[in-house]
Amino acid sequence: MTFELPPLPYPSDALAPYMSERTLLLHHGKHHAGYVAKLNELISDTPFASLPLDEVIRSSHRTAETQNIFNNAAQHSNHSQFWLSMQPNGGGNVPCALERRVAAPFGSVNYCKSVF
Secondary structure, three states, X not given: OOOOXXXXXXXXXXXXXOOOHHHHHHHHHHHHHHHHHHHHHHHOOOXXXXXXXXXXXXXXXXXXXXXXXXXXXXXHHHHHHHHHOOOOOOOOOOOHHHHHHHHHHHOOHHHHHHHO
C-alpha cells in the first residue's frame, strides 16, 4: 500500500487570517508531504507495506527499529485529521457537553479563551 497526501478540503487561503496561506502550504505541502514520502520509503519491501495506516501505527511503536515508521505514520495520521478539524468561517458555539466541561474549572468558555 502506498500512502498519499490527501488534498486540502478547502482552498489554501481559506483559513486566513487565522492561518495564512503561506503557513498552510508549508505545513501541508512540505511537512505533511514529507511525512508521507518518508513513510512510504521506510515501509517499502517490509510487512508494513501491505497494512492500512492505523495498523502501521499500532504495529510499529513497539521497537526501536520501527520507531521512524511509527513517527512518520503517526504524523501522517495526525496531519490528516488536523486539516479536517478546521473549516473556512468555522467556529461558532461550543457544543453543550464540551461547554459544561470547560466551564467547570474556568467558570465560562469566554474566561477560558481569555486565559488561553
